Amino acid sequence: MILLRLISWPYARKHLLRWLLTMAGIVLGVGVFVGMHTANQSVLAAFNETINRIAGTTQIQITAGEAGFDEDVLEKVQNVPEVRAAAPVMEATLSLTALSADSRGKSNLLVLGVDMLGDRSIRNYDLENADGSAVDMTIDDPLVFLAQADSLLITKTFADKHGLAQNSRLKLRSMQGDLVFTVRGVMKPGGLASAFGGDLAIMDIYAAQKFFGRGRKFDRVDVALQDGVTLEQGIAKLRAALGAGYEIQPPSSRGEQFEQTSRTYSLASNITSIFALFIGMFIIYNTFAIAVTQRRTEIGILRALGALRGQIRTLFIAESLIAGCVGSALGVGFGLLLAKAMSGYIGKILTDTYGVSQSVGGLDVDPRLIVGSFLMGVATSLVAAVLPAHAAAAVDPVKALQKGSRQMLGEGENARRRWAAVACAVASSVALLFSRNNIIFYVGFLLAGLTAVLLAPSLSLWLSHLLRPVLSWMRPVEGRLAADSLIQSPRRTSGTVAALMLSLSLVMALGGLARASYTSLSEWMRVALNPDLFVTTAESVTSRTFVFPASLGDELRAVPGVAEVQAVRSVRVNVKGAPVMLVALDVKSVERRAHLPPVQGESNFMYQRTASGAGVMASENFVRLHGGKLGDVLEIAAPQGTLYLPIVGVVRDFSDQQGSLLISRETFVRAWKDDAVNVFRLYLAPGANEAEVRQRILNDFGSRQRLFVLTNKEVRDYVNRLTDQWFGLTYVQIAVAVLVAILGIVNALTVSITDRRRELGVLQAVGGLRQQVRHTIWMEAAAIGIIGLVLGLGLGAVELYYAIEISRRDLIGIDIAYSYPFGIALLLAPVILAAAFLAAVGPAESAVRGSLVEALEYE
Amino acid sequence: MGNSTLYSLRSCSLRSYKQVIHLRGVSKQFDGKRKVVALERLDLDIARGEMVAIVGPSGSGKSTLLNLLGGLDHASAGEIEIDGALLSKLTDDELTRVRRDKIGFIFQFFNLLPTLSATENVSLPLHLRGWPRKKIEARAQELLDLVQLSARTTHLPDELSGGERQRVAIARALSVYPPILLADEPTGNLDSATGTEILKLIRDLHQRLNATVLIVTHDHAVAESCPRTIRIRDGRIESDLRRAETVAL
8 A cells, every 4th residue: 555655646647648548548448338238228228117107007918910910809808707807908109309399300209008997007197287287187188089089198298398288289191191289288297198208198099099090909918917927828728719920928028028129239239348458458558568667766776676577566456446436437437428328329220220119218227237337447457457557566676676678579578479370370360260169169269369460570570570671761860760669569459450440340340231231231221222223111111110001002003103013011920939020911012023033042032922821931040040941830929819830931131130931922911911001112114204103102092191202312322321320339349449549649658758758859959940849749659540441451351351250240140242342442551540640739839848957867 | 943952042141161060059849747957058169070979878869969969859949050051940850851961870789771781881871862773872882982891891790890890881971972970979989990990991091081070989099189179068068179180090
């Protein structure tokens, strides 16, 4: 403790900027980790909260995927003696444009269609009078509600937000065109009214069926059991009464399903945030390694005065503990701010990608995550300081007290690292041979990264030697001194270079993956998404809130200029325990028009069997993520009985991250007793004008029902935008990683100008202008940038292979062709040089502003 | 008009060409927790071609004086004129150009750059002036011949003895044959034999090149070898002694 006060504290005060930069590494690492997880958690919590608030006293929910089921199911449920109450529900999210002058832009409204008479035994509707006093809701109210199909209950929050009150009128766009609703009641905040952030409206279930065009179907039935009946008993009885094809589970399972659906996103964000922390670790390591080198004399004196090796080691570990604690605490705070800023954005991505809406209000802060992240930050700091602390303990007091000698990276130390790198490289290569096993594969991945980290000091030294003549040629004095500075102090450079290398390899791997994904996606869109027009119920292609009646297809077919119409129905169903997308389509038409080639299987057989309802086409990612091969029989639960369909072909399909199953429309209609359509895909007759046909459809049908006509380009743009959003978040993380690396460069240069103080003083004393001194610092920064860039681009080539492989195995499950992103590499060169220059500005100015006399006397 | 002539025009006076160093009322004060007066109202003239020793006890202000003359530090008050250039009127870069063109420094601890060879160290100021490579190489060779180090051109400072390092430092100081040489304890880090050798070299160069040489020293022998000795105590000139004869070392 006394050593901390006498030795460490004065050093930290003297090098305050460096310590702040070091802590910035931890702050960013922990911050990104906490931020990403808290934002994800908040989105999930918002979704769960909405489920819980809507659930009321519901113990069991009965669903049949997204397609819903016939009304007669309700009667079957009500007839089960163990059921106390059963209430049908329709639930959908509407995207609203501005409702009033006060409310600008778009907002989402969760609409709940309920049977008001029965529903009050499940949910509590707490209404208030116009003057704010509570209303005792008598039976007359629901009758009024039922008697008028235009009735709407809204929450106080929603009413205040949009300037609505009792008896206000509200125009909403339904499948029957614009409908005007009347606000018949305003629910007090709290309880049910707090679901979906208060953006909730209740309408009569039969009005909702019409509104959403769902025919005589319910989305689900909410069940409360008789007293004394356990959940398991209730589920068993209901399963017996309804048969297969229904999901009968407690409300909490919906949250788990959402979690499972968005697991790809969670996994991707986990990988990158851990990476950020890993890079932060290098910054800490670098700082401590430099500190040990700089404080050799001090350590030598302490050792000469009798300090034990253990005491020196403890001193450095204690310093890292303090830095880790302060940095992690600040990181947690920064992470929460980041989460607040990001949760809305993440919510939007998840809504757009998975078609599941949620309204993120406040943050859901998990104390375990906060404590865990704090400990992780501290542990990272400690791990990073172990080697430097060991090196400090090993300092020879005699050598340390010799003035003027610089400490080189020991040749023995370097050789040991090189041998360890060779061993890791060999082990990583061997792991590739056995990479079918996921654990071996990931171990190989880690070993490949470790190889690069171990080789970084030797390679950066070697590259510094290579750069020396080039830099000398550019600027004989400044360039040579810059290169020599790197060569003389490999400890100072190698940690920064390693951090930069890792950051850039991340950029290359993720950027390369993004580019390769775009290429594959474009190819898929070219083949599979080739209709000229898409008639949808929403601006978003992923939205499945509304559905069209099948009869619209015949009417569209009759529109002049339309040659062919394909009806597509997409619903999420549970297959092999995972929520996958079931796509029902006109298989023969698809075969004729798009002819998506199979990745596995024989084309004619595949289309023939699927069209006849004797098979299913599975997407490549379904097979990869959930297991299965050609010929495997899949069990697909449907309201009219379970379908047993063999996989007759595997196709590349990007429709859904969890995988998709393509079946014939006839099979779906039969098994779900549902002929509704999500999207009509239109092929135009030769010579037909796309804009004219589109306008004709809008004129003929737009006024009488909710309908959007999107061109092929608009759909492709939408898909690309969605992909951009995904990678957009990744790019934010990359930016953080690069920022951490830039902090490393600032750190290294700050130390460099301290180390080179006398050298820079001599340079000025013998006639070097300030600009020339600046040049040498800039060139040193540029050299660090170039070395980091070269190593990063090299490691990036390897990381890209692993990124594609991880994506194939555990993320999207699709084979993406390896293609090195030379464009990104070319783009990175000026970016990193500019970043290095920026990082050098402060240190360079500090170098030219110091006292020359002190610099020349500096020892 | 080149930058190198800019400062001369701006600050040139009509002072006698003979006076290469001219100080009037120069003071230097260090502001810290306690103010320390290092030099107090110093007046001094040094003629072109003089060889002057500056002596005094530690902390008397002799190194501070050398730093002010070399433009490494700024005076708190008074005027310093170096070969016609009024230092207080110059910008930082102009001051550097004065250093580059008119002053050569020789330091006690040599201050050679450890990663550069003897030739490269000598070439350093010439590169900074942007001379063509061939001219630099020729001049560096000429200077290393002058300090009798022709055989050690490619050696790094670590591979040279103390005396050899100081010879390289002297060659570097002479790189543009400046009119003024400032030496801060040039023999202070050397054994007496080597110190004598270095002093001989400085005297020899002074005579051959007619440079003005100022040597800050503790060493009486060094002081006695100079025709003029200025003794400083407590920031003031205590004595200014000119000798008819000097002690040959």
